[in-house]
Amino acid sequence: MRVAIAEDSVLLREGLTRILGDAGLDVVAAYDNADDLLRYVRGFPPEVAILDIRLPPTHNDEGMRAALQIRERHPGVGVLVLSQYLELGLAMQLLSESADGVGYLLKDRISDVEDFTGAVRRVAAGGSAIDPKIVSTLLQRRRSDDPLAALTPRERQVLELMATGASNQGIADDLVVTLRAAEKYVSGIFTKLGIPSTRSESRRVLAVLLYLRA
């Protein structure tokens, strides 16, 4: 699996290259800026591109613009955006079309090596990886008439995992339940919240996030 990276901090660029390499992924390019990455992706589209959201020269929105550009022009390339801060607004921008092959994670997440490499593989395969903090922010959001109150604690956990992009199998593994049980929880949540259910795991990420954000 081919991975291209744009990260301006040498420490993190080398760290990323190392852990992804150790996990058996093929880091084919690692740059300190967005332009070089974009040029590489145009020539040799990898399975997934990992970008720091703040990149030179201005450290403003170069990384974000590059991510959106890759999503628009190379739909086959998964895009994983890393950031020191999480912004709900940016998450929604990244997901504006669909949650297919997109990830938005705090930089800290790379220290959970297994989870992180798993997220990279998921995004590369067209799935999604939304930071749990984004999801918990949305879940904690106050609502005047809160339909989430109808969910059981277990269902809340499942909803959270679903929103981060976890598959039914992932949910089952995480909660140590059977796949059947996980599927039952998922369909139960859709019914309680009145969200039209969908088989595609990435499409349901968007549906859940949009529901939570509204």
Next chain:
Amino acid sequence: MVAGFGTLVVSIALALAGDELVRPGLQALLFNWITVPYLISGTIAWWRRPASRLGPLMIATGFVMALTALQWSTVPVLLSVGHLLDLVPAAMFLHVFLAYPTGRVAGRLRQVVVVAGYATAVVLQLTKILLGINPDSLFTVTTKPVLAGRIEQAELITMSALLLVGAALLLVRRPSAIRVRRRPVALLVDSFGLALIVLAILFVAGLRGWSQIETVRHVTFAVLGLAPVVFLLGLLDARLARTDVGALLMDLRADPAGDLREPLARALHDPSLTLAFWLPKYGSWADSEGHAVTLPGGSDGRATRVIYRDHEPVVALEFDRSLEDEHELLDAVAAAAGIALENSRLQAELRARLHELQGSRARVIDAEQQERKRLERNLHDGAQQRLVALALEIGLLAGQSAGDADTKARLMQAKQQVSASLDELRDVARGIHPAVLTGHGLAVALESLAAQAAVPVTLEVVADGRLPEHVEVAAYYVVSESLTNIAKHAHASTASVRVTRSAGRLVVEVVDDGVGGADTERGSGLRGLADRVEAIGGRLRIWSPADGGTRLEAEIPCG
């Protein structure tokens, strides 16, 4: 004054008598047409403007013109005097026209032309008479007709040339009648110039012996007589202008603190008038808004008059150059506006101080903002990156220590600590400066604020594109501080944030349904917010009735 009237009476009598005796008909009429208006205009000018030499000069011109009629007398003494003075009026016309309006001939070239005119009219005239050009003259010493004829030719050519130079000098300085409504002055200069030109033509016609010389003479006399008539019109216009000074006084009394420029421009008949106020504290000139300006200083058809008070400049009037000719009007207007101008100067100074104060407040805020950005950037690129790298390193170590459960657990705990530190550092950094604002703008930054608020918030941002940074930062803090206040004090169940942009202003509205009673004077939060918004030229208003609900509205100019 008495002398003036005496001269007038004698001159008129002389002119009339001379004409009746010698040259009846059209010629006499035209002759009177010149002399009488000069005498009348001169007398009025002398009366109206005693300080100006122009009045006496005009009377003298009329008088000498009348005396030249003596050349047609039969009495030898009178005839001789009349001949001697024949060309002096031409030099005097030149003098009068070039000396308008002050009575002084200003400028080296003008002075040379006037002196040369008199020299020609006296020296060459006397020489040719001494040489016997006129056999009846008592001054004839010898009879050399050829030489005398040559001298006469030289005299007429020189005088014509001087008159034409004089006309050119006048027309070069002709005020632009189109730009400013100063038609009488322009007309006056035109008539002066025309008079000098036709006089020059008359001399050339005499020299060349043209057959239509009498017609030329009539035209010349008619035009020469026109000048003092136009001059009288000019005086009348100045009189009318002075009645405008009366209106100016009324205007100033009716609205002493109002805009001064308009009434002054009306009184001076110069819509292009501008005012500059001297601000001694700043050592510079400023317009009525307190913005620094420089005086143009006589360029580009403009002129300046500085009004002093106790030897200190107070205000400068900048106007069309043609107005310079009306010293009296300017004096009258300046005197009438004196107190009001002083008031306006103080107002301009106050505004300059306000600009300065506002500028320094804005600069302080901007400097603080830049410093905050720098700090956040240092944290982001330094401590935060290192901590992430450290967490990664610990994570890798934990992965490698699979065999040793205790070590692994402690490493995982260490990693948790680092993550917690990162969380705290993130909050600190975001408090110092919300980087998302710089990177992605107000709409994205507000989304996170609204999502994390303690009450349900509906957010609406109707402002496309990026705004100037200081505007985005101020708007962000307005929303952030308001939502914090709502969480702490309002006991609200919902709130709404609306950001709109119209007519160069960003309007931020934050409304809640809480208990109300919020106040900018209590609680430093709202006061600080108001200060921040006002420092960048905006305004913060709060409606917070005691019976509930708070509505906060910030208006920020955004260009």
